[in-house]
Amino acid sequence: MTNLRFRKLKIDAYKPGKSQVKKLKKVIKLSANESALGFSPKVKKVLLSKNLNFFRYPDGKSKRLRIQISKKFKCNKDRIICGAGSDEVIQMLCQLFLREDDEVIVPQFSFLMYRIYSKIVGAKVIFAKEKNYKVSVDEILKKVSKKTKLVFLANPNNPTGTYLNKFEIITLRKKLRKNILLVIDDAYAEYMKNSDYKSGLNLFKNKKNVFILRTFSKIYGLASLRIGWGYGPKEIINALNLIKPPFNVSEIAQKAAIESLKDNKFISHSIKHNIIYAKKIKKFLSKYNIDTNNISANFLLLDFSNCKLKSKNFYLKLKKKGIILRSTEDGYKIKNMLRLTIGSRADNIKFMQATESIFKK
Numbered sequence: 213m214t215n216l217r218f219r220k221l222k223i224d225a226y227k228p229g230k231s232q233v234k235k236l237k238k239v240i241k242l243s244a245n246e247s248a249l250g251f252s253p254k255v256k257k258v259l260l261s262k263n264l265n266f267f268r269y270p271d272g273k274s275k276r277l278r279i280q281i282s283k284k285f286k287c288n289k290d291r292i293i294c295g296a297g298s299d300e301v302i303q304m305l306c307q308l309f310l311r312e313d314d315e316v317i318v319p320q321f322s323f324l325m326y327r328i329y330s331k332i333v334g335a336k337v338i339f340a341k342e343k344n345y346k347v348s349v350d351e352i353l354k355k356v357s358k359k360t361k362l363v364f365l366a367n368p369n370n371p372t373g374t375y376l377n378k379f380e381i382i383t384l385r386k387k388l389r390k391n392i393l394l395v396i397d398d399a400y401a402e403y404m405k406n407s408d409y410k411s412g413l414n415l416f417k418n419k420k421n422v423f424i425l426r427t428f429s430k431i432y433g434l435a436s437l438r439i440g441w442g443y444g445p446k447e448i449i450n451a452l453n454l455i456k457p458p459f460n461v462s463e464i465a466q467k468a469a470i471e472s473l474k475d476n477k478f479i480s481h482s483i484k485h486n487i488i489y490a491k492k493i494k495k496f497l498s499k500y501n502i503d504t505n506n507i508s509a510n511f512l513l514l515d516f517s518n519c520k521l522k523s524k525n526f527y528l529k530l531k532k533k534g535i536i537l538r539s540t541e542d543g544y545k546i547k548n549m550l551r552l553t554i555g556s557r558a559d560n561i562k563f564m565q566a567t568e569s570i571f572k573k
């Protein structure tokens with residue numbers, strides 16, 4: 213026994229999408245919504261360059277990157293903060309805004325990190341019901357209390373793939389009390405070609421009670437380098453800068469991110485690739501009565517309610533063949549469904565062939 217005392221947290225730790233299968237050397241990982249096409253060749257050049265000074269500390273303010281972001285997204289560089297993944301920005305926001313007894317509203321099936329970081333700082337997480345696995349503005353508003361400090365929302369949401377259209381999300385902001393910060397996570401914004409969609413950044417660049425999250429982990433293909441950013445009112449950014457670990461983003465991540473922003477060709481290629489294969493796979497799955505959400509980001513939520521196989525069964529059979537999908541029961545508590553990331557051409561074909569052979573039997 214020791215006398216050391218520390219908090220006993222009652223939280224479920226985040227379980228990432230699996231990346232390995234026992235006894236198999238090579239697997240096809242379609243469980244973490246990573247980029248199907250990796251990263252831009254421009255980034256590769258940076259990663260291979262000889263004048264990377266690893267012995268130096270990185271620029272703690274990510275200045276050059278913030279300038280590049282502000283050019284690309286036509287926004288103010290002084291309202292940007294960079295983090296080791298948008299993850300770290302979520303964590304810093306929770307540290308800044310929340311104390312014990314404060315309340316945070318998250319949609320029932322929203323991305324897990326919002327509830328995890330909120331609980332770590334002792335806040336109470338209030339779940340807003342969804343309708344058909346889609347965020348409901350009314351249900352969020354119903355949950356507002358005197359203690360509400362933050363509302364977190366991923367748009368489109370992971371893992372459901374549904375999204376609030378621009379009118380719905382504008383309504384939410386309008387009706388939310390002005391001293392509640394609405395945090396909109398644009399992680400998949402680049403993939404979205406749906407005509408009724410607008411990113412949080414595009415809609416609310418100048419609003420005082422909105423904070424936007426962006427990441428380099430998805431379409432830019434830099435998940436392992438850990439880099440993302442937040443955009444909000446200057447006072448909030450200044451306060452976050454006091455909390456931020458001094459050298460939170462490595463030099464190589466900053467350089468790679470700068471280059472990734474410059475390669476528009478690679479980005480549009482990735483978007484096209486995603487739409488083509490999302491359509492193909494959605495149609496393919498319907499042959500087996502596996503329903504999915506309407507196409508939005510670089511993943512599909514597969515619903516097995518009408519299928520002769522249970523999701524778990526399908527998951528295990530695929531796993532045996534070395535193909536890994538994301539269970540939605542862990543953490544999200546969504547039953548009889550699976551999340552599938554749209555992969556490279558070769559991976560998608562292998563997934564479809566494996567599925568075909570599973571259902572043939």
Ligand SMILES: *Cc1c(COP(=O)(O)O)cnc(C)c1O
Pocket residue numbers: 245296297298299300323366369370397399426427428429430435439440
């Ligand atoms: C993948 C994802 C992120 C990205 O997190 P990073 O920490 O930037 O890698 C953020 N939000 C959502 C909803 C995601 O699905």
